Amino acid sequence: xxxxxxxxxxxxxxxxxxxxxxxxxxxxxxxxxxxxxxxxxxxxxxxxxxxxxxxxxxxxxxxxxxxxxxxxxxxxxxxxxxxxxxxxxxxxxxxxxxxxxxxxxxxxxxxxxxxxxxxxxxxxxx
Numbered sequence: 001x002x003x004x005x006x007x008x009x010x011x012x013x014x015x016x017x018x019x020x021x022x023x024x025x026x027x028x029x030x031x032x033x034x035x036x037x038x039x040x041x042x043x044x045x046x047x048x049x050x051x052x053x054x055x056x057x058x059x060x061x062x063x064x065x066x067x068x069x070x071x072x073x074x075x076x077x078x079x080x081x082x083x084x085x086x087x088x089x090x091x092x093x094x095x096x097x098x099x100x101x102x103x104x105x106x107x108x109x110x111x112x113x114x115x116x117x118x119x120x121x122x123x124x125x126x
């Protein structure tokens with residue numbers, strides 16, 4: 001299972017890559033594996049400002065729909081529009097081309113509450 005050490009993680013299986021005052025967010029390799037074949041990613045919150053742990057979208061797999069929870073409060077500034085035509089990219093490359101949103105976060109102290117790769121491995125029993 002792929003759990004890159006340079007990323008941060010949430011208990012809801014999102015990964016977070018911090019770059020300046022912006023965070024790129026997607027779902028983890030573990031999450032995409034549990035969901036199975038992803039057929040649709042719905043993000044309708046671009047240009048909205050949301051609080052930490054609010055639902056920012058959903059991911060639909062063949063057998064289930066799962067909410068996506070914002071890991072840091074802030075404004076959603078970008079959606080990976082390539083996922084509209086190729087949602088299966090989340091399965092094949094969850095940490096690269098399968099990223100979902102970019103958030104301009106408003107409270108950098110929230111980063112300290114995210115999990116390290118080792119903490120996330122412990123959470124999922126990897």
